[in-house]
Amino acid sequence: xxxxxxxxxxxxxxxxxxxxxxxxxxxxxxxxxxxxxxxxxxxxxxxxxxxxxxxxxxxxxxxxxxxxxxxxxxxxxxxxxxxxxxxxxxxxxxxxxxxxxxxxxxxxxxxxxxxxxxxxxxxxxxxxxxxxxxxxxxxxxxxxxxxxxxxxxxxxxxxxx
Amino acid sequence: xxxxxxxxxxxxxxxxxxxxxxxxxxxxxxxxxxxxxxxxxxxxxxxxxxxxxxxxxxxxxxxxxxxxxxxxxxxxxxxxxxxxxxxxxxxxxxxxxxxxxxxxxxxxxxxxxxxxxxxxxxxxxxxxxxxxxxxxxxxxxxxxxxxxxxxxxxxxxxxxxxxxxxxxxxxxxxxxxxxxxxxxxxxxxxxxxxxxxxxxxxxxxxxxxxxxxxxxxxxxxxxxxxxxxxxxxxxxxxxxxxxxxxxxxxxxxxxxxxxxx
Numbered sequence: 001x002x003x004x005x006x007x008x009x010x011x012x013x014x015x016x017x018x019x020x021x022x023x024x025x026x027x028x029x030x031x032x033x034x035x036x037x038x039x040x041x042x043x044x045x046x047x048x049x050x051x052x053x054x055x056x057x058x059x060x061x062x063x064x065x066x067x068x069x070x071x072x073x074x075x076x077x078x079x080x081x082x083x084x085x086x087x088x089x090x091x092x093x094x095x096x097x098x099x100x101x102x103x104x105x106x107x108x109x110x111x112x113x114x115x116x117x118x119x120x121x122x123x124x125x126x127x128x129x130x131x132x133x134x135x136x137x138x139x140x141x142x143x144x145x146x147x148x149x150x151x152x153x154x155x156x157x158x159x160x161x
Numbered sequence: 162x163x164x165x166x167x168x169x170x171x172x173x174x175x176x177x178x179x180x181x182x183x184x185x186x187x188x189x190x191x192x193x194x195x196x197x198x199x200x201x202x203x204x205x206x207x208x209x210x211x212x213x214x215x216x217x218x219x220x221x222x223x224x225x226x227x228x229x230x231x232x233x234x235x236x237x238x239x240x241x242x243x244x245x246x247x248x249x250x251x252x253x254x255x256x257x258x259x260x261x262x263x264x265x266x267x268x269x270x271x272x273x274x275x276x277x278x279x280x281x282x283x284x285x286x287x288x289x290x291x292x293x294x295x296x297x298x299x300x301x302x303x304x305x306x307x308x309x310x311x312x313x314x315x316x317x318x319x320x321x322x323x324x325x326x327x328x329x330x331x332x333x334x335x336x337x338x339x340x341x342x343x344x345x346x347x348x349x350x351x352x353x354x355x356x357x358x359x360x361x362x363x364x365x366x367x368x369x370x371x372x373x374x375x376x377x378x379x380x381x382x383x384x385x386x387x388x389x390x391x392x393x394x395x396x397x398x399x400x401x402x403x404x405x406x407x408x409x410x411x412x413x414x415x416x417x418x419x420x421x422x
Contacts, residue, residue: 006212013216017320020327028255028330028356
């Protein structure tokens with residue numbers, strides 16, 4: 001009887017650990033949205049990927065349809081090559097365009113897919129030809145500043161005349 | 162001249178002593194790993210030890226996890242609300258617990274709760290010449306006494322760390338959602354999108370397994386090499402906590418640097 005109660009409590013202990021892990025994986029982790037095997041891979045070239053990271057989400061119409069599988073550099077065209085792993089359930093037309101977008105003003109960057117109208121779908125290994133680079137905030141700010149400075153300068157000239 | 166030679170003599174003796182200690186420790190470790198697997202031929206011994214090491218540590222681990230989760234909830238809300246991002250307090254609590262606090266704090270508690278009792282037990286066995294008596298009867302004390310405790314510790318540690326993290330996240334949820342009033346959907350949603358199952362949960366689990374090896378091994382070794390006197394056992398128990406805690410913190414730093422760059 002003594003060994004039996006010890007056995008049961010040890011069994012409960014280990015079960016508790018497994019339950020805690022499952023709780024962490026399901027509730028805190030992304031196990032529910034994580035799939036492997038049922039996916040296909042395409043690639044896209046971007047002039048600038050900004051802060052895009054490995055395993056960043058790929059969204060179409062705001063829904064996560066895949067993850068970034070890898071980021072490389074092409075030293076012939078000096079562009080970034082991003083491998084996109086898409087869920088097998090979702091097929092996209094051949095003329096789909098990809099853009100690197102930012103969630104919120106300072107949020108994480110992700111790849112957005114805009115479906116086109118081509119009757120044929122993207123095959124595994126295909127390349128998305130129309131891409132839009134990441135918007136780099138510093139560039140945007142400096143453009144704005146230069147523009148406003150130029151406007152101010154121009155305004156003065158006009159006043160002087 | 163002789164003074165210099167004396168110094169050199171002392172230095173050499175220190176280095177050789179250090180190397181001998183390390184080598185002895187490594188040999189014991191490999192004996193535990195290889196021959197220690199024979200402990201599973203008698204699972205009864207391992208199960209009894211898991212019961213003693215694991216089940217009895219559960220209360221302190223769960224209570225500590227709960228309170229650390231409470232504090233993380235308060236602190237996270239306090240700091241994040243300055244930037245207007247208190248919605249992501251769930252992510253903060255989960256990442257802090259899964260990556261660092263869960264494995265490390267439960268390893269420190271484990272060293273204090275289970276490690277000391279292991280050291281004292283083995284040390285007293287040695288002081289009472291029970292280990293020597295076993296050897297006389299051709300029973301290997303490493304296999305019969307140390308190995309079941311070693312594997313029980315290695316098995317119990319990841320379980321305890323997982324419980325710690327899970328209870329801590331629940332504690333953070335209680336404070337930030339139930340008490341402070343952060344939206345529950347944002348709490349869990351931010352957590353789910355920000356926690357990665359391999360980099361965060363997997364690496365945290367790996368850490369806790371490594372800490373299980375470290376703490377249990379240090380505890381057993383200190384007991385095994387303790388001077389067979391009451392004073393020796395008390396010193397060995399103190400050393401167990403000091404060495405195991407420092408090693409856990411140091412190894413945690415190295416593993417964090419390697420895992421999450």
